[in-house]
Every structure is written in structure tokens, then in C-alpha cells.
Amino acid sequence: xxxxxxxxxxxxxxxxxxxxxxxxxxxxxxxxxxxxxxxxxxxxxxxxxxxxxxxxxxxxxxxxxxxxxxxxxxxxxxxxxxxxxxxxxxxxxxxxxxxxxxxxxxxxxxxxxxxxxxxxxxxxxxxxxxxxxxxxxxxxxxxxxxxxxxxxxxxxxxxxxxxxx
Numbered sequence: 001x002x003x004x005x006x007x008x009x010x011x012x013x014x015x016x017x018x019x020x021x022x023x024x025x026x027x028x029x030x031x032x033x034x035x036x037x038x039x040x041x042x043x044x045x046x047x048x049x050x051x052x053x054x055x056x057x058x059x060x061x062x063x064x065x066x067x068x069x070x071x072x073x074x075x076x077x078x079x080x081x082x083x084x085x086x087x088x089x090x091x092x093x094x095x096x097x098x099x100x101x102x103x104x105x106x107x108x109x110x111x112x113x114x115x116x117x118x119x120x121x122x123x124x125x126x127x128x129x130x131x132x133x134x135x136x137x138x139x140x141x142x143x144x145x146x147x148x149x150x151x152x153x154x155x156x157x158x159x160x161x162x163x164x165x
Contacts, residue, residue: 008090009104012052013083014112020077021120027073028065033129034072036060039106039143044098051094052085053101055143057109061117061131074129076121078113106136106143 042054056079063074082105091097114131122128 007104008086009101010050010085010087011082011108012085013054013081014108015081016078016112016116017056017081018058018077018079019116019120020075021117021124022075023124024073024075027063028067028071030066031063031073032066032069033131034060034062034064034069035131037110037134037139037142039109039139039146041102041105041140041143041147044094044101046088046094049089050085050087051091051097051101052083053098053105054081054083055102055105055109056081057106057113057139057143059110059113059117059131061129063129074121076117078116080109080112082109082112084108102140102143103136106140110134110136110139 037057037059039055039057045052058077058079060075060077062072062076065071065073084101084105086097086101088097091100118128118131
């Protein structure tokens with residue numbers, strides 16, 4: 001069996017820290033999906049043999065009245081923490097490693113949240129809802145922007161300049 005399709009990423013931790021789900025009393029005749037995300041990246045850490053990065057990602061997926069989007073009929077939210085690493089021997093450049101880790105952490109985090117929320121929704125009387133796939137780059141960019149506002153959790157300067165270029 002070939003393993004050439006496996007990423008060299010090390011998933012050091014994946015924690016679901018919050019999951020909320022609430023169905024309101026009266027559903028609307030027509031509902032639409034309203035989604036929002038929030039994400040932060042902690043500063044990448046360089047150890048003797050690897051680069052490590054932690055990210056937190058939250059996703060809100062609500063069903064709202066199609067005629068009155070301020071009326072929420074079903075609310076769901078989940079938040080995860082993802083800790084990833086990559087050996088320096090595979091990616092010796094810090095800015096390349098940061099981008100690689102950030103994109104993978106974002107993708108893994110959203111996929112985990114999506115699975116959790118879709119499973120809970122599928123077990124509810126509201127029936128299953130298919131959450132869409134996302135592009136990890138815009139989520140990662142938003143996480144870097146959020147991290148700039150909070151320097152103690154922010155991305156490294158080297159990673160930010162790479163992303164802003």
C-alpha cells in the first residue's frame with residue numbers, strides 16, 4: 001500500500017471545546033442557511049526539530065426565516081482547537097511552514113466542526129442540513145487578521161508579511 005498521498009503534517013491535538021444546538025419553537029415555511037466563522041492563530045513555535053502552530057476555529061450555522069433573516073429558527077455553533085506540527089527537515093523555511101500549518105489547521109478544524117454539527121442536526125427533529133465546503137485560505141487570512149488585533153495570540157511577523165504580500 002502506498003502512503004505517498006499522506007501529508008507530513010502531525011496532528012498533535014484536536015479538541016471540541018464548545019457545541020451548541022437549539023431549535024426554536026416555530027420553524028418558518030422557508031428557511032435559509034446563515035453561516036459565520038471566527039478563527040485565531042497562535043504564534044508559530046519553532047522547536048529543535050519542528051514548527052508547531054495552534055489554531056482555534058468557531059462556526060455558527062443557523063437556519064433563519066427566508067423572509068425575515070433576523071429570525072433564527074435553528075441555531076448551532078461549534079468551536080475547536082487544532083494543534084499541528086511539521087518536521088523542519090521537510091519544510092526548513094519558517095514562512096512556508098507557517099502557511100502550510102495554518103491552511104491545514106483551518107481545513108482540519110472546519111472539517112471536524114462540520115462533521116460534529118451535521119451529525120447533531122441529523123439526529124434532531126429538524127432533519128439533516130448539509131453544511132457547505134469552504135476554502136481554507138480566506139478563513140486562514142481572517143484568523144491572521146484577528147490575531148493581529150491580539151498580539152499575544154498573533155501570528156509571527158514573518159508569517160504575516162508572507163501572507164500580506
